[in-house]
Amino acid sequence: MAEKEGGVVKKGQNEGIKMAVALLEEFGLPLGLLPLADIIEVGFVRSTGYMWILQARKVEHKFQMISKLVSYDTEITGYIEKNQIKKLKGVKAKELMLWPPVGEITVDDPPAGKIHFKSFAGITKTFPVEAFAAGQ
Template sequence: MSLVTEELKAKAEVYHGDELCQEKSKFLLKEIGLPNGLLPLKDMEECGYVKETGFVWMKQKKSTTHKFEKIGKLVSYAPEVSAHVEHGKIKKLNGVKTKELLLWITLSDIFVDDPPTGKITFKTPAGLFRSFPVSAFEIEEKDGKGKEGKEAAVEVKEV
């Protein structure tokens, strides 16, 4: 059952299409002080944000599983992921599970320590939690200038 109603959409900034939703979700994560690779959703159809309440949602065509290589953890994202966000925190998270041993465990809260110690903590509805380095969830942003600089350096070496 979707938590996103038409009434809620009327109060929200709503975006459609994978490219725009990818850009907006990464921007939101950065804006609230969380790593930009925390929600690696694919084929997003819609995303929205209600500023007054901090409610966000992201809809993708189908559920996806992502492995965070730096920590060796599998995370499953449902077709609809929703939460309430504030600076450094995601609360009331729906649609995200992580695999621990042989079990899929629902995540309910994510937060970065304040002041930042470089740790991000994931909490379950039962109160269990686990912390990891924030760097494990960051994606290096592609910079066209950096690429050009490298190509120029290669040309200098060849000449």
């Protein structure tokens, strides 16, 4: 795949988690944003910001502080930059009975304690950033 050309790839759960957390940290995103399991690989192309995560199974995670159920597909892709992930694929948040895909995640800059999730339908939800801290 051309998007992955020149990318750094880490294989397996331990190395994959380390890389995913390092990317979130580097780009100013909350460290608990991607509760991943059974990681096959994590990759990142610094020149374009393209990142991908492959995991053995889908993961559903409930963020307790905001009572929000989020589904992470076996393949998650997107473009990561300062305080933001754009063109995100593979992440859905439960809204009533629907699972709209999350297309963009943005953290306020300068930090104001808020994180914004935008669906492809243009719906934006805002939550306290600490709801996505590591261990949530």
